[in-house]
Amino acid sequence: MKIVSIREKTVPISSAIRNAYIDFSAMTCSVVAVVTDVAREGRPVVGYGFNSNGRYAQGCLLRERVIPRLMSAEPASLLNDAGTNLDPHRIWARMMINEKPGGHGERSVAVGVIDMAVWDAVAKIEGKPLYRLLAERYRNGQADDRVFVYAAGGYYYPNKDVKALQDEMKGYLDRGYRVVKMKIGGEDLGQDLRRIEAVLKIVGSGDRLAVDANGRFDLDTAITYARALAPYRLFWYEEAGDPLDYALQAELAGHYDGPMATGENLFSMQDARNLIRYGGLRPDRDWLQFDCALSYGLVEYLRTLEMLNANGWSARRCIPHGGHQLSLNIAAGLGLGGNESYPGVFQPFGGFADDIPVEDSYVRLPDVPGIGFEAKRELYRIMQPLGES
Structure with missing residues (x-):
């Protein structure tokens, strides 16, 4: 079991609205797909994620730091002890290698996008809605x-x-x-x-x-x-x-x-x-x-x-x-x-x-x-x- 690829793209979510501080005329977000080699009903299990509104797409951080760290890891190091599923906590630790404490801002958004997709994949591999998996764990x-x-x-x-x-x-x-x-x-x-x-x-x-x-x-x-x-x-x-x-x-x-x-x-x-x-x-x-x-x-x-x-x-x-x-x-x-x-x-x-x-x-x-x-x-x-x- 392993992650085969991680793909990202920037999607516009612009609109004419504004709040007291910013307008959303140029707002974007990142969408990612974490593709695994696990098959369900003859298709690879894919986890999806995106970042919330109000912060912009994180394509550069994803491409230059976060995704390469995961893809260069030994696949087994990203799995749970039984080797039956991805381990979100181990994946998170790998994403944060060589990141100094503090300065929480843009990188937290990039890591959050991947983390969302990983949890989506984990629950799909177990064949459960995520909320039920979380309640069980x-x-x-x-x-x-x-x-x-x-x-x-x-x-x-x-x-x-x-x-x-x-x-x-x-x-x-x-x-x-x-x-x-x-x-x-x-x-x-x-x-x-x-x-x-x-x-x-x-x-x-x-x-x-x-x-x-x-x-x-x-x-x-x-x-x-x-x-x-x-x-x-x-x-x-x-x-x-x-x-x-x-x-x-x-x-x-x-x-x-x-x-x-x-x-x-x-x-x-x-x-x-x-x-x-x-x-x-x-x-x-x-x-x-x-x-x-x-x-x-x-x-x-x-x-x-x-x-x-x-x-x-x-x-x-x-x-x-x-x-x-x-x-x-x-x-x-x-x-x-x-x-x-x-x-x-x-x-x-x-x-x-x-x-x-x-x-x-x-x-x-x-x-x-x-x-x-x-x-x-x-x-x-x-x-x-x-x-x-």
Whole structure:
């Protein structure tokens, strides 16, 4: 058993949307295929992966460092002890050979892309959905049969008025979501409050609306927004300041009693640990959004969950960023609090299996081996040629 080849390509996911910090007019992502010599139903087992939105494609790092390291390894060194399957932890260690500690950024995304594809292949070789495999390995076989999801949208579009924002949010409710998220910080406070109140007329109450500043605010602005947002009793107030400004986050907690969320732009267990140590987050109400596809993959995410448990945090306080199927499998298999969803943007990478509806903001997973990419037709149409070329 061995990895025969690893193939990558860059795919555009550009759109006219923007948040408070960046626009997505030139956004790209990497798609990879890990091809093995294992056959199922007469075809090679292929694992697929891609990186989450908000970080660009990692083709150079993949081609120059990560893929050559794996392909030059002794094949048996990448297998489990029994030699019956790939070992994601050994593969991860091989990808990180000669990488110094710290500097978690672009390389964490490149490693995360391969890691996703490896787990997809591992579950396919065992003939199981990934979430069931994870539950068996790490949760005594107990998997959640459905996962809470919220609809992320509410971006700033050119010439998009409040009525268009309301129509977007109504569309998410019609699709089965009961919690939605919108962007703030891209306009002044007065305009953002008008947008928030317009959305509240659609969703009905603050506990059905989360807002996301994408790290835009300094401390004074973050506090000003916090005071203005408090009466709405929102689902959460997300990433008010720079993701590495733990002092800002800690100070903000003294001015905002409602739930806060952050973590999507922290790309290692060590950075997540610093957030827990110094960010003033409250495990009874706040939410953690670490995205495995951006932060060295599931192998590193398992370390992060161990760290959280050691610091008194439940995995149920984790709702990952990214809206992708790997995090959905992790949520179901490891007992997270939910998963982000992108039903209207970043297609075909956003969203889940085609034929499984969202019901009251919960979704089930397809009963297919692996992560389930094959159950999302438009996405698999992009991936499949890479695995067969």
